[in-house]
Amino acid sequence: MVVGDVTTGTDVLIIGAGPAGYVAAIRAGQLDLDVTLVEKDAYGGTCLNHGCIPSKALITATDIAYEAGNAEEMGIHANPAIDLAGMVDWKDGVVDQLTSGVEKLCKANQVNLLEGTATFADENTVRVSHSGEGQGSETLEFENAIIATGSRPIEIPNFEYGDEPVLNSRQALALDTVPDSMVVVGGGYIGMELASVYAKMGTEVTVIEMLDSILPGYDDDLKRPVKQRANDLGIEFHFGYTASEWQYAGEGDGDSIQVIAEPAEQPEADGGSEVQGEAAGDQADAAESETLELDAEKVLVAVGREPVSDTLDLDQAGVDADDRGFIDTDSRARTNADHIFAVGDVAGEPMLAHKGSMEGQVAAEVIAGKPAAIDYQAMPAVVFTDPEIATVGMTESEAEEAGFETVVGKFPFQASGRALTTGDSSGFVKIVADDEDGYVLGASIVGPEASELIGELGLAVELGATLEDVASTVHAHPTLSESVMEAAENALGHAIHTLNR
Structure with missing residues (x-):
């Protein structure tokens, strides 16, 4: 039976229940607004269901297996067997717990x-079409709307995700058997995270990247430990290439495939020498010029994500988007239509779940008449590679371009007693401050638990803390967080456990 067309009304309509949308919905509900949240797939969006959470679950699980199998130095001798189907079942259980929690919180x-x-x-x-035959649609009138439709993996020519050997990040997180070999197209954060996951399972991994280095946009000194660890895992790299097509290497479906890669035209990279500096030495294969034919069982395409805005009929609401589909917003998350807001990935870079959540809260508070505004100054970014990378605030070059005279403090994890006891002492903590008054302007970390350690430095940037504030805060011993204190002391010239600058 076809459901009849019903018209209802709401104070706030939110389209999309990912980290931006559901947070906006909950905050608007707390502010006593009548809220309707529309979701076409699953509560929690890509992040909870097919991205952040499941990928971190598999990263953790494969780290445990890999570390147990490579801990002879600690006197541990083991040969863990990976049951990928069981691992995925556990991951799905984590996802289910979180998504059901989102639904309960909304209600x-x-x-x-x-x-x-x-x-x-x-x-x-808006018109809301319900999935399923005969489910019909309904009309919803709203006073204010928040668009939070998120993003999806970019599909490149000749690599359609419907083809069985071709995977996007969502499909790569749902495999139930470990492939013998995999080509990863894209050396950004998604490609590098998943390349490491499968390499630790025993898959032979080859990464193709069109630029001359992994993780474009990050400083060379942050990327170098990640590249070295990838080399140790046996990951092979080909820089300066784009994947052009694939074909079955055998008689037909089910056989191994061959990925064809052609030399790429090199665009000017962002960040100048910070992005390109690695090319002259370590990345010698960036100069390769011949067509590559790479055999593999699977190919993972991870070349970035694009906004989901083409399904909304934005022109009917008078909302503008740029030529890539991103919706322009102001400091209060408003679009060019004052009563319609956009938050999260669909509102542009940086495409980070926590950035979307912050924007969602701001949008809800603005609708409720609160004096809220978006501030990106202390927005952290994390790459869950091995080792992790985390940044917040300004880099040294960004601070200098902004007119600051900078002072930099650095502390290597090799000098950290706690890092040494974990068996992972690669990387460092680096703090950038204003040389005149000592205010912390930014920080970057590569190494163990960088994703957790960056929080303290984000708070320092947000509060306008000084190097003296960080250095004089007593940190428990032995901990990784002591490295933050020591980096601040190094900038001041009196670090105890490393040579001062």
Whole structure:
């Protein structure tokens, strides 16, 4: 039976229940607004279901297996067997627990949940189509709307995700058997995270990257330990290449495949020498010029993500998007239409879940009449490679371009007693401060637990703390966080456990 068309109304319509949308919904509910949250797939969005959470679950699980199998130096001799199907079942259980928690939190905050796909009919109305034959659609009128439709993996020519050997990041996180070999197209954070996961399972991994280095946009000194660890894992790299096509290497479906890669035209990289500096030495294969034919069982395409805005009929609501589909917003998350907001990946870079959550809270508070605004100054970014990379605030070059006279403090994890006891002492903590008054302007970390350690430095940037504030805060011993204190002391010229600058 076809459900009839029903028209209802709401104070705040939110399209998309990822980290940006559901956070906006909960905050708006807390502010006593009537909220309707429309989601077409699963509560929690890509992050909880197919991205951040499942990838970190597999990273943790494969780290445990790899470390146990490579701990002879600690007197541990083991040969762990990986049951990928069991690992994926455990990962799915974590995901289910979190997504069901999101649904419960929304309901507890009086958020009306509606399953379906929303498209704008005009500037104050959407049509919500329900999935399933005969489920029909309904009309929803709103006073304010928040677009939080997120992003999806970019598909490149000749590598359609519907083809069985071709994987996007979502599909790579759902495999139930370990492939013998894999070509990863893209050396950004998604490609490098998943390349390491599968290399630790025993897969022979080859990475193709069109630029001359992994992790474009990060300083060379942060990338170098990650590249070295990847080399230790046996990951092979080909820089300066783009994947052009693939074909079955044998008689037909089910056989291994061959990925064809052609030399890429090199664009000017962002960040000048910080991105390109590695090319002259370590990345000698960036100069390769012949066509590559790479045999593999699977190919993972991880060349970036694009906004999901083409499904919304934005023109019907009078909302502008750029030529890539990103929706322009102001410091209060407003689009060019004052009563319509956009948050999260669909609102542009940086495409980070926590950035989307912050924007979602701001949008809800602005709608409720609160004096909220977005501040990206202390926005952390984390790459969950091995070792992890984390940054916050300005780099040294960014600070100098902004007119600051800088002072830099650095502390290597090789000088950290706690890092040595974990068996992982690669990397360092680096703090950038204003030389005149000592205010912390930014920081970067590569090494164990960088994702956790960056929080203290994010707080320092947010509060306007000085090097003296960080250095004089007593840190427990023995901990990795002592490295933050020592980096601040190094900038001041009186570090105890490393040579001062």
